Amino acid sequence: MMRKTILVLIGAAAGAALTLVAVQPRIMFAGMSAKAAASSDTYRNLNLFGDVFERVRSDYVEKPDDAKLVETAINGMLAGLDPHSSYMDGKSFRDMQIQTRGEFGGLGIEVTMEDGLVKVVSPIDETPAAKAGILANDIITHLDDDAVQGLTLNQAVEKMRGPVNTKIKLRVMRKGQDKPIEISITRDIIRVRAVRSNVQGDDVAYIKLTQFNEQTTDGLKKAIADLTAQIPADKLKGYIIDMRNNPGGLLDQAISVSDAFLERGEIVSTRGRNVEETQRFNARAGDLTKGKPIIVLVNGGSASASEIVAGALQDHKRATVLGTRSFGKGSVQTIIPLGAGNGALRLTTARYFTPSGKSIQAKGISPDIEVLQDVPDDLKARSDTKGESSLRGHLKADGDEQTGSQSYIPPDPKDDKALKMAADLLRGTVTNSAFPPSGKRAEAPKQ
Numbered sequence: 001m002m003r004k005t006i007l008v009l010i011g012a013a014a015g016a017a018l019t020l021v022a023v024q025p026r027i028m029f030a031g032m033s034a035k036a037a038a039s040s041d042t043y044r045n046l047n048l049f050g051d052v053f054e055r056v057r058s059d060y061v062e063k064p065d066d067a068k069l070v071e072t073a074i075n076g077m078l079a080g081l082d083p084h085s086s087y088m089d090g091k092s093f094r095d096m097q098i099q100t101r102g103e104f105g106g107l108g109i110e111v112t113m114e115d116g117l118v119k120v121v122s123p124i125d126e127t128p129a130a131k132a133g134i135l136a137n138d139i140i141t142h143l144d145d146d147a148v149q150g151l152t153l154n155q156a157v158e159k160m161r162g163p164v165n166t167k168i169k170l171r172v173m174r175k176g177q178d179k180p181i182e183i184s185i186t187r188d189i190i191r192v193r194a195v196r197s198n199v200q201g202d203d204v205a206y207i208k209l210t211q212f213n214e215q216t217t218d219g220l221k222k223a224i225a226d227l228t229a230q231i232p233a234d235k236l237k238g239y240i241i242d243m244r245n246n247p248g249g250l251l252d253q254a255i256s257v258s259d260a261f262l263e264r265g266e267i268v269s270t271r272g273r274n275v276e277e278t279q280r281f282n283a284r285a286g287d288l289t290k291g292k293p294i295i296v297l298v299n300g301g302s303a304s305a306s307e308i309v310a311g312a313l314q315d316h317k318r319a320t321v322l323g324t325r326s327f328g329k330g331s332v333q334t335i336i337p338l339g340a341g342n343g344a345l346r347l348t349t350a351r352y353f354t355p356s357g358k359s360i361q362a363k364g365i366s367p368d369i370e371v372l373q374d375v376p377d378d379l380k381a382r383s384d385t386k387g388e389s390s391l392r393g394h395l396k397a398d399g400d401e402q403t404g405s406q407s408y409i410p411p412d413p414k415d416d417k418a419l420k421m422a423a424d425l426l427r428g429t430v431t432n433s434a435f436p437p438s439g440k441r442a443e444a445p446k447q
Contacts, residue, residue, distance in 0.1 A: 049073070075152050082348050083112070083391040084333050089343040092154050095161070096335075100250060102213035106161045107168070108190045109134055110247045112391070113153040117141055117173075121385075122245045122301050122407075124192060125210060132185045134172070136245070136301065136407060137382040141180065142171035162187050175381035194249075195219030197227055203235050204423050205292075208242040209257070212249025212305040217256040224260075224288050238293035238426040240419070241309075244323060244409055248304030258312040259283045261294060261319070265355060267312045270332050272350030277332070293436055294319035295422040298365060300385030300405030303327035310365045311354035317437040320425070322369045323418050325405040328388035330361030331395050351395070362389040362397035364405065368434035371418040375408050383408035 053073070056064060071087065078085040088096060098104050108127020111118050118140040123130040141148055143159045151159070160168060164187055172181045194216040196208045205227040209216060228236070248254075258267045262283035269280045296310050296319045307326050313319035332350035337343075351359050364387060375383040385407040388394050410416050424430040 078345075078347070079152075080393070082331070082393050082395055084329075084331060084346070085348050086152070086154060086346045087343065088154060088346060090341045091343075092158065093337070093344040100213055102192045102194060102215045104190050105164060105187065106190050107134075107185050107187060109160075111140070111153070111157065113156075114139070114391070116149045118148050118153070118156045121247055121303075124190065126193070127190050128185045128188050132183050134170070134183065134185075135174065135382065136385070137175065139173040140170050141173055142169075144169050145171075164188055176378060193219075195223050197223035199227065199230055200240065200419075200423050201427075203231060203237045204426050205231060205236060205239045206242065206419075207239060209246055209306065209309075211246055212251075212253040212257070214250065214253070216249065216253045217260070220257055220260060221288065233290075236292060237428075238295070239289055240295050240297065240422045240426070241319070242297040242419070243302050243306040243310065244297050244299040244418070245301035245407060246303070246306040247301065247327075248306055248329065251305060251308070254305035254308040255281050258309045259286075260288045261313060262316060263287050265316050267355065268308045269353045269355075269357075270350040271353065272332070274349070277334075277350040293426055295425060295435065296321045297323045297418050297422060298326045298367060299324045299409070299418075300327060300364075300387060300407035302365070303388075304329040307360055307365050308352065308354075311358070311360060314365065314368065314437075315355040315358075317439055320369060320432075320435040320437050321365060321367045322422055322425075323367050323371055324407075325366050325387075325402060326360070326364040327385065327405075328360055328362050328364035328397075328402065330359050330363075330388070348395070359398050361395055362387070362401040363399075364388075364402055368437065369421070369432055371421050372406055373408050373410065373417050374415070375406075379408060 053069065056069060057066065071089065074087045078087055095104065107129040108124040109129040110121040110124065112121055113119070120134055120136055120138040120140065122136045123134045140156075143156065146159070148156050162168065167184055167186050170183045170185065172183055174181055192211060192213060192215075194209065194211055194213050196210070198206050200206045205224075207220065207223050207227070209220070227239075255267050263285050264283055267281045267283055269278070271278045294313065296313055298306065298310050298321060302310065302323075303326065307329065310319075310321050310326065314321045330351055330353075331348050332352055333346045334349040336345040336347060338345060351361055353359050373383075383406055384404050386404050387402065389397070389401040389403045413419055421430065425432060425435045
């Protein structure tokens with residue numbers, strides 16, 4: 001059986017696909033069962049592919065590149081499965097591994113593909129893209145006057161990467177704008193600060209998780225230690241954990257972040273077609289916040305790993321979730337290395353479930369307390385994120401799907417209704433039946 005270590009990657013795709021990394025390459029066809037090997041339909045279709053491949057090689061008007069033909073065929077096959085399965089060539093695979101460390105070269109945007117164009121999920125704070133004015137839901141149509149249409153997501157991302165201090169021009173379509181906008185951005189080293197923290201007033205600890213990279217859990221532990229040093233224990237009202245517009249990240253970090261607030265119980269489970277894809281992850285004793293009240297902030301841009309944390313704390317009645325419904329990215333991708341220099345395959349292999357056994361795929365996490373933000377008139381057209389259910393070819397939900405949720409966060413914290421509500425709840429100046437959470441802890445159904 002193939003051994004795996006678990007990793008959720010902040011790739012270019014929205015929701016930072018929940019990902020398992022295969023330690024050993026998966027051998028295609030070798031070791032197939034007798035039943036599979038005897039499948040005449042399978043081999044007939046493979047022969048058809050071989051015939052087409054040879055015909056193109058021999059008769060196309062210009063001599064094609066064989067490697068390019070194969071890569072294009074692979075991309076087409078995977079694109080027909082779902083929005084999160086893809087092929088990475090050797091360089092893209094190496095870039096992905098570097099990116100999970102929280103430092104990489106580029107513009108500083110999370111993107112996905114929509115109708116053949118690149119759509120901005122969110123700019124990363126304090127990066128060239130954010131400073132240049134790139135906004136969530138912007139549609140990138142051209143890169144240095146070259147059309148994006150016809151490129152794969154990986155190819156488009158590769159074009160946006162480049163040496164530090166070099167420029168790239170993006171042509172952007174934005175809701176509410178009649179004409180395309182041209183934005184010039186200078187590439188830089190992107191150092192993602194996964195955790196930021198401060199004291200709200202003098203009695204509320206605020207921690208913002210921007211994504212889940214290799215630095216997140218250590219950053220969270222340091223933030224908690226710093227905040228508890230600043231606020232006396234008898235004065236500390238509780239914690240606000242802000243994961244709004246957090247597109248996800250490493251699964252082991254999502255598990256360890258959840259574990260930081262839980263004493264026991266299941267954090268998340270994965271279930272797939274194969275037995276080895278079914279796993280459960282449980283908390284170990286030790287709540288770093290020592291039982292202090294917690295409010296988790298989410299919105300339409302909170303996806304994947306951030307939904308795991310919100311779902312775990314919500315199901316265990318450890319935190320009240322406040323804001324708007326999350327993105328709804330509830331599938332797991334396995335990264336399968338394809339041998340030296342051949343890159344890797346990102347393949348959807350499982351769904352993940354919250355401790356109570358709920359799948360959030362194409363649904364999202366529903367907040368215990370919904371708080372809608374006031375949005376300026378000129379921004380209303382792009383204040384919502386469509387979510388997983390709007391992506392072409394997405395895995396279907398178990399039951400009714402949910403589409404769209406507000407993702408706007410005002411730049412001035414004084415205008416942030418969700419943040420103010422959370423602080424007021426912790427201080428007791430306003431009340432709500434959902435805070436503090438009460439009732440029996442959720443238990444997953446027996447399998």
